[in-house]
Amino acid sequence: MGAQGLSASTGPHPSGQAVPLTAPPQDVQTDVPALAVPEASRPPRGAHRGRGAFPLVLALVDGASMAAAALAAGAGRPAAALGAAALTVAAGAASGGLYRRRRVLSVLDDAGAMLIPALVAGMLVAFAFLDGPWTPLADSCAIGFWVAVLYFITALTGRSLCYVAVRAWRRRRNAPPSALVIGGGSFTGHVLDMLRRHTELGLKPVGRIHPSGSVPPREASGPILGGLPELRRVIRTRGVTDVVIVGEEVPRRHVEVVARLCGALGCEVLLVPTAVELLSGAGERAEHLCGIPCVTLAHGPQGRPTWYAKRAFDVVAAALALAVVWPLMVACAIAVRIEGGPGVLFRQRRVGMGGRTFVLLKFRTLKPADEEEADTRWSVDGDERMGPVGCFLRRTSLDELPQLWNVLRGDMSLVGPRPERPHFVERFSNEYSGYAMRHRVPVGITGWSQVHGLRGDTSIALRARFDNHYIDNWSFWGDLKILLLTIQAVFMVKAP
Template identity: 45%
Template sequence: MTIDHDSVPRAGGLLSGPRRPGTGLLDRPTGTTRERAVPAPRRHRGAVRSRLALPLALVQADIIALCSATGIANRAVDPAAPLDPLLGVPAVLPLLLLLNLAGGLYRSRLTLSVLDELPALAARAVVAAAFAVTLSGCLSGRWPDCGPADPGRLTALLGAQLLIAGIGRAILYDMARRIRRSRPSPVLVLGAGRLGRRIAAALGEHGEYGMRPVGFLDTNPQLPSDGTGLPVLGGSEVLEREVRRHRVQHVIATAGATDEAETATALREAARLGCQVWLVPALREYGSLPATPIAGADHLWGFPCLRVGRPAMRRPGWAAKRALDITAATIGLLLLAPVLVLCALAVRFDTGPGVLFRQQRTGLDGKVFTVLKFRTLRPSNEHESATRWNIAQDHRMGAVGRLMRKSSLDELPQLWNVLRGDMSLVGPRPERPYFVMRFGQAYPEYADRHRVPVGLTGLAQVNGLRGDTSIEDRARFDNRYIESWSLWQDVKILCRTAAMMLHPDGS
């Protein structure tokens, strides 16, 4: 029985090419079925406010420090001297706040220390002032009654700003520690092994971290007690219930859990539920690494901790990703309108009526949508369309169909799916529900791909994982893309996609 290429479109998507020969994908072993992803619940308003309170207070402290330092510097050097507007608050403040934000200086940490942050504060203040001085020198004489920047005034400004900012942060951190001790947040510890119980004991003894352990999550309920008095509540299957029951705001995952795969699943579920997730690695050597190059690095009573980033769709740049999708899809449909018309005429001439091919695919949160593409082959039947994998060649495909598939022109109608919001320009490639079920059974991490919208191209595709390649590798690359998502990463993938379309053979 022949396989219909249109009934079974390429799993590789925009960059799909000929399939590699080998064992069929459906002959691989299957395992436990994963539950379909569901939308994240709303976070408790009090938890959101408590998380934002300290960062917002730090921003206000830096604004007050710069405003006060500007006034002190102007009076300390020469009150009669003309003021350089480029060294004033409106010029320096936005850049300084952005630099501090990018450096993680407004992030609420486990261990609060002004002395740890002082070098980073000083470096960013110098960069902001240097920018202002450079701009002042370039525009010298263009402002009325304004000359080049005064070095004495600049030195006084930097010194006063750092002193006031340091004092302000010290006061805020002292207040934060007091509040943490009086109102600790419930926390779940993933992993009831030796390391997990030491972490729980440290949290119970040191209230300055503001965390009160309520229990462990582990697949082994028979672990011995070591005096913490905390119960093993169950495995990852009870995570959502316990988070809602105790209004948990923090989850700490420790190395040494009885089931590392289940711990990884619980980490993603905790982030989906709106919890702040911390990871405590088992490597002792990690503690000697500098904290500044590692985003989210911290420590808890000497135990190194890594802050797990927020889910991709809750990051600030996600709105810009959707704006990029809408803009690019709209411009693409308009500019490529003549090409779309020519493709439609060629398909009509080659395969007859019905130039568009429609098929059900699985997208965000496991929801099914209809994907569009130009027909390159007349399908046999609906059953074959839903359940048969693709092969490299089919004798029924004409010259037009082969050309469109090789050039990926048959994928262009999916720009309409992007405009509708069914898809994104970049994301995991969508698959049919039948194969989603089968791959989800065979590969534990496959269902995690549906945490974000599917895409025309993705990290797996630009790394050569298209066609008849490893589904396990694709799932790993797709999850890597989701967990490390940034708008710049999308731009890089789009550039690599364009290069591969121009040079499909890597030449």
């Protein structure tokens, strides 16, 4: 549940005020661009580009090919039979990743993944939809085989025509260059030259970012648009929509930070992995751009269709939870009032998505000496001013229940990085790489860090790492898992 920090009875603050999140100025982060960007709350500009119509066209080609093959083999006259056959191959192709966004469009790459769905669908059609129940087994297998063959040939032909059309469109469209290459060596120059020559990839480079900001003349290939500190400016002013990071020619400590920044600014990020990354499994997800392995990194969760279910689930679940636990909340409020007097709720400014502040609600567990103490004191664990009721509420996390109202208002989500006070957000953003990137998504009552013990006086660097891992790998089922782990942790609370 929540991070431990002193909550004060401060008055409401206008929501929507942005907190300045500055770039890390220390040690290895001196040449890394600032990370906190309000645009992080938007879906990436390239998240859905080319993903809507083209996969649907391919699915229609696959389905129509199977239906045509079944009819040609005499294996399926009823419309239901043809529909079932078409859905079978479409589902198989989808599970094989044949409808994902790709730069390299080749039927040779698709053929292997299409073979098994073709055989399975062919046999299903033959056994389920042949005329008459007494068809010999050999005849059934033969018809199933020919259905699979006809589908395979027809589907590959249809896909080939689609790919030819897409490559021609990419070559001839008059869109301005919008791809940026990041790297500091000769191989980066080769990648630039390759993208310029092969316009069918749809990646027209505007130039390169060199990690040091300059490059010796013998390594120069294409305009050098600046170093890593200029990355944000270049992306904005040049209208960059795609970024290619040459992993082996960018300092390792910067690759993760740069990739997240580019994604938060709305770019689709492609990584040319190192040899070690290829050996560790990245090669299985890589496509080859003219022989160069390249992995498309997952964009922010806001670009996924299931993201919209997150807010709907938050509203329904928070409303139901309030309807169920309101007697418990009343009991907590009465206990707080008896122990500490007036002022049952704490109201405290916290930083949410995109650096915007909001007023977080909690049950008061102690009264701070003044507003400055509430805003700047890190933890109140062991404070002698806290009575038995306050200790119990904090130990059981019942003091967090009023935040269900924050969820209903849209300030927070049920699951997300825990919000922190502006004073500490600015401080931690300066001290810890990637901390500000936690604000790419709505903050939450509970989160991946909290269910793994990172609450209270624990490592901020680890919290940032865990929170960014949660964002990078977000899924709706993952949120449900975190909620179940949180409930388990609450009921397993032990007495001190």
